[in-house]
Amino acid sequence: MTTTLTANTPTRSAGSSQARGLAGHLRAFAVAAIAATALGAGAAHAQLRVEISGAGASQYPIAVADFASADPQGAEIANIIRTDLNGSGLFKIIDASGSQLSESSAIGFAAWKTRGADALAVGSANRLADGRIDVRYRLADTVQQSQLDGVAITSAPSETRHTAHQIADRIYEKLTGVRGVFATRIAYVLKRGDLFELQIADADGQNAQTALRSREPIISPSWSPDGGKLAYVSFESRKPVVYVHTLSNGQRVPVANFKGNNSAPAWSPDGSTLAVVLTRDGLSQIYLMNADGSNLRRLTQSTGIDTEPVFTPDGKSLLFTSDRGGSPQIYRLDISSAQAQRVSFKGNYNITPRISPDGNTLAYVTRRDGGYQIAVLDLATGNELLLTNGGREQSPTFAPNGKSVLYATSSGGRAVLAAVSTDGRVKQTLSVMSGEVREPTWGPFLPN
Known part of the structure; x- marks a missing residue:
């Protein structure tokens, strides 16, 4: 990601204008980012506010009735499901206000179809004697008048x-054929006053928890594949x-505390x-090590700056940023042969590669017309699509189903997170009520 590149990439000798250009720009970008984060100070418990624009090419009409319950949790569960589905841009939420239906309720299919709902979700939430909550849900097809799904949690x-x-994920998958990501998590860095916080939140930005708090910068968080660990860079030891x-x-x-800079961790x-x-x-070069820090071995041997590595899903290659060809571009390196090939060719400045979970699409930051945008590249066809036009985007990260890209940007003079569908149709802005948020990384699917 851009901040990592800047903060940790040294310049080469005074005679190398290419290295000065890359490292100098990136350093300036990092300084601007940290200066921006210094603006925000506020309450100890910030929440992310979500604003949504755009819609999918076709929206599936669905109603979600309030779950039958003796306390407000039934309505709360239904509201979270509606918000999740609406935020995806793929669903048209049919008003079901005032309707409280359990999973065993008789459903008037014709009436719901007349209201415009092709599907209806109902359920219940009941407190058990031991204090736990028993949630039951049912998804019905109002056109075929049949049950599509049901579960008790x-x-x-x-x-x-x-x-x-979890229920919203089931609905999403049942109606689109794609696994939902509402029950996944994101991590990001929040700057409040003179404190940096590494936070973990639900994919919708709610339920944020602080994993680490420091007076020194924290950058480059990266999820382990099992979702149980985060690798990151901390400056708490003044390096x-x-x-x-x-x-x-x-x-x-x-795990990496060697002479000089240690940066940009990425998991196999x-x-x-x-x-x-x-x-x-x-110079900045890419190394491999065991996850516990042992068995260090150097991977790249270039005369340029090699940085921002990310593994391909098969684990056989790395994508990374390098100025070895004269300008920052993205390369693919075969780990077994250590041979690298250039991947990005459109534009003279492409950095921060991130690969989709299926390995077919590359997301990255590209400089166009003096601004920094998020682009995606179809690796099979070479077709590129610019997803954003804000001009200050950085740190793209794919959702684990590959359908959205989360990134950092600036809105109203503040650092915020935003997400965009990989077809560019649906955009979301997630802004912290107090503080500046950057460095997002989307976590993996977790076991149910």
Whole structure:
């Protein structure tokens, strides 16, 4: 991501204008980002506000009735499901206000079809004797007058929001054929006052929890494939050091603390290996190490700046940014042969590669007309699509189903997160009520 590149990429000798151009620009971009984050200070518990624009090419009309319940949780669960589905841009939410229907209720299919709903979700939420909440849901097809799905989930009251996201995922998959991502998590860096916080939140930005708080910058968070750890760069020792942080117990281990800069961690698909960028031998180059920091080995041997590695889904290659050809571009490196080939050719400045989960699409930051935009490239056809036009975008990250890209941008003079569907039709802005938010990374699917 851009901030990582800038903060951790040294200039070469005074005679190398290419290196000065790349590193100089990136450093300036990082300074501007940190200066912007210094503007925000506020309450200890910020929430993300979501604003949605655009819609999918075709929207599936669905009604979600309030779940039958003796307390407000029934209506809350239904509202979260509606918000999730509406935010995807693929569904038209038919008004079901005032309708409380359980999973066992008789459904008037014709009446709901007349109201415009091709599908109807109903359910119940009941508190058990041990305090847990039993949530039951049913999805009906009002056209075929048949049941499409149904499930019962029992969880603690604190997990009610997650349960609602799980149900929204089931509806999304049942009606689109694509796995939903509402129950996944995102991580990002929040700057409030003179504090940096590494936060983890639901995919909709709610339920944020602070994993780490520091007076020194935190950058480049990266999820492990199992969702149990985050690798990131911390400046708490007054230099960039790569840590691996176990989320279940808060244990943090420095895995790259070599001479010079240690930056840009990226996990292999099986979680056994980290790619990192080090300057221990001079220029920024890419190294591999075991996830515990052992068995360090150098991967790239160029005379340029090689940085921002990311593994392909098969684990056989890395995509990375390099100025070895004279301008920042994206390359693919075969790990077994250490041979690199250029991937990006449109524009003279392309950085921060991120690969879709299926390996078919590349997202990256491209400079066009003096601004920085998020683009996606179909690796099979070479077709490029510019997803944004704000001019200050950075840090793209794919949703685990590959259908959306989350990124950092600026809105109203503040650093915010935004998301866009990979066809560019649906855009969301997630803004923190207090503070500046950057460096997003979307977590993997988690077991149900």
